[in-house]
Structure formats: structure tokens, C-alpha cells
Amino acid sequence: MTGRMGINWIGLWTIIRREWSRVWRVPIQAFLAPWISALMFIFIFGYVVGGNIRHIAGHRYVEFVLPGVLMLNVVNAAFLQSTSQIYFQRFLRYIEETLVSPLSYVEMIIGSLAMTIVRSVVTSLGILVIGYAFGATHMYNIFEFLFWIVSVSIIFGLLGIMIALWANNFEQLTMLNVFFIAPLSFVGGVFNTVSMLPPFMRWIAYANPFFYFINGLRHAMIGFNEAPEGLGVLVTLGLIAVLGLATWRLFSIGYGLRE
């Protein structure tokens, strides 16, 4: 019994099974709500309003808007999944089930992120189907598309874990979303190109990480790109590394987890 344990794959899979079961207790909140919200965005901004807007680089406005709407929902799905799973575990104290079991901190984090990615991918598939109904879904590069969905899910999954470890009530749980995620995502180029902004404001877009996420997904779907080549990927991988290390550190010192 003294031998070093390998990866606890069954434990990891169990975290995913448990979270899948928890998410399916609230399917309307988890999946139907973002799909309906995306449908409204695509219909009103893309189809109704967009019908009166000239093409952008040869693409209809609804095709331009769809990647941004999709990214907004990926960010929300990832953040809500990770905050709710960690916070409810703390709130009902069943985080102790994993604390007393032979799961490493890395396995606990990966297990949480895996379900975050699953929820984001399911949310994305639904929105792609809705976009298809409007003739707006295109796939310029499927691998790029997967990279952006998965990596952005990881970033907001990690942020969600950290917020859920810090929060002591439901009010605090929503603070990052209200003051940071929602404002930055809306000014990150969901509805407009950088060139539509007044010149003195364009630096705001380039300083906003959401711009790179939306721009990256837009390139993956319709081939439209406004950022310097490779910069978005660098920003994204850098954020994953920094947030991943910070989350691991919080787990290893037991912040918000152990008494």
C-alpha cells in the first residue's frame, strides 16, 4: 500500500458523473436558458437589425454576430458550471467527500474543468443548430473552433473555481459576472468590428482579453480576423497557465476548502 498512486481515472470520471447528474436536475437553467437567449440575440440583432446592416468583409451581419453570441454563452456556461459546482459542494459540505478520498488537487481541478468543458460544448452545439436554422453557421476551421471553445471554458472554469472558493454567500458568487465578465464581453466585439470604433477607443479592444476570444472564434467560423496573428492564442494560453497555477496553489493550501 506504500506504492505511489497513479492517476485516479475512476475518481476523475466520478466527478464528471456526479456533476452531469447535478446539471441534469436543472436542464432548463443549464441548457434551455442559454439556447433561448442565443436564439433571441441571433433573431433580433443578427436577423432583424442585421438585415439592415451592410455585409462585413463579405459576411452577412448574422454570420458575423453568431460567433460572438456563441462565445458569450460559452463564457457564461463555463463560469456558472464551475462556480455552482464548487460553491454547492462547500455550502452543503460534500466537498469533504473528495477531500477525504485519494484524489490529488490536480485531479479535483481537472475533474471540475472536464465537466465545465462538457457543459460549454453542449451549449455550443445547441447554438450552432440554432445558427444553422438562420443559415448563419459556418465552420472555417473545426480545430480552431474546438481550441477556442475548450480553452475559453478552461479560463472561465478556473476563474469560477477561484471565485467559488472565495465567496461566502450567493451575492459574492455573482460579483465577477456582474462587474467584469458581462461588461467586458459586450465591449469585446460581439456586435462590432474594431474598425467601427472611434480610433482613440481601439486600444480598449486590444487590451480586452474577450476581444481575442471572440475574434478567435469568429476566425474559426467565418475566417474573419482583426488581431495580430497568434497574439490571441498567446494571451489565452498565458491566462490558462497563470490561472491554473493560482487555482492549484489555492487547492494545495486548502483555501476555502479545508478548515
Added chain:
Amino acid sequence: MTAATPAISIEHLRKVYRGGTVAVEDLSMQIAPGDFFGFLGPNGAGKSTTIHCITGIATVTSGKIEIFGIDAVKDYREARRMIGLSPQEFNVDTFATVTQIIDWMGGYFGLREAERKSRVDMLIQRFDLTAHAKKQFRELSGGLKRRVILARALVHDPKLLILDEPTAGVDVELRLDLWRYLQELNREGKTILLTSHYLEEIERLCRTIAIIAAGKIVRQGPKEEFFTVPGGLESAYLAATGKPVTHAAAGAA
């Protein structure tokens, strides 16, 4: 690991909570493998904190804890594989079903599906939970909830079972049944650490007893040593915890 390696070895354990409260101070004790060990003490004495330090729910401020010779902090994954914990408070997803709660715990401990299913079925039957297997935890009575917690602690067949007030709030029938089952598990070789406020429970089940007060072990030894004075365990307990021994207690020997 030799035959003499203690199931639990604690050396100079100190636990200070973030607010500065010292919950455990310089606590040292050893529990022999196969022992049925009673851990007594008043509320707030440090019993649950000690258990939380052993199992990883709480961080250790200083000191050393070994489980069958394995460092419970440095090699925590290996150490935890050998421990089954039934905590004092219900720490479960209250919307999950009885089967899910036990099955998921087996999963965290790396049990393969076939083995897990067999253990879950056996424990559901053993704790008379068959009729409630598909019910959510929140729908169960207090006694049934306690059974689920015990079944969960046993799903990975641990060598060391830690039971923090397992019979608090349960009816006499379950208490007697549980006592029989614990004795059976102990005969099979499992080491059991039991905390309880029911002295008759400790007296009936345990072979070794330790009393903790204000975060320190104030008395420890074989059960028989606690019955050499008039009033037996109750008097010994009251004397060790600094409470006055009344005539009623002293005369109850």
C-alpha cells in the same frame, strides 16, 4: 510497515484555526492495528478537529500523523485509501439518491464499476436501505440518513474506520444493530476509532479509551484501567475532564 506499525500514530499535533482558536495542543496518541478505540471528551474538546486532521478535512498546523506508517500529510492519497469516515454532520449532496451517494464515494476511491456495484448492493442490503435506494437523501429520516453515511464510509472496505458520534440521534434498534455490526467488522480485523457521548457505548465496544479535554489527551489506557475506581468510566471521565465527581456518579459503579 511491520506488524507492530500503529493504525494511527499522532505526534505533537497542534491545530490552530484561522481565527486563532487553538483546538488541539500537543496531542500525541497511538492506536494499535485491530483495536477498537474509544475517543471521549466534552463538546469542543478537540475530538472532531483531531479526526478532521487525520482525514484531511482540516489542515495540520504542526505535528505528525501517520496511518499504518504512511504520512497523512505528505502521502495523503495513500493514507486516505485506508480510511473510512463517518462524520458527525451530514456532508452530502442532499439531492442525490442513496445509491448515488454510496456509488460516487466508491468512485472517488477508484473502485471499478463491477466491484462498486457489488459493494453498494451489499451495503444497501446490510443497512436495510433497499426500499430507500432511489430516494433523495433529503427525503430520509434522521436514522436512515445516518445509515447512508455509515454505508458510504464502508464502500471501499477501509482498514481503518473512523466514526464520529455515529449513533447520535438514532433509535435503539439501529444502535444495537450498529453495535453488532461494528463488533463484527472489528473481529474481521478493521481498526475502529469511535467518538461518542454515550459512555455505555464506549464501555461496551471499545478495548482502549482516550479522554481529551481542552485539546489535550488527559488520560489514555486499556478499558479495564478506567474501572479500577468507584463509579467506573463515568467517574474516570468526569475526573479527567476536570468536572466534579458527584456521589451519584461515584455510586454507580
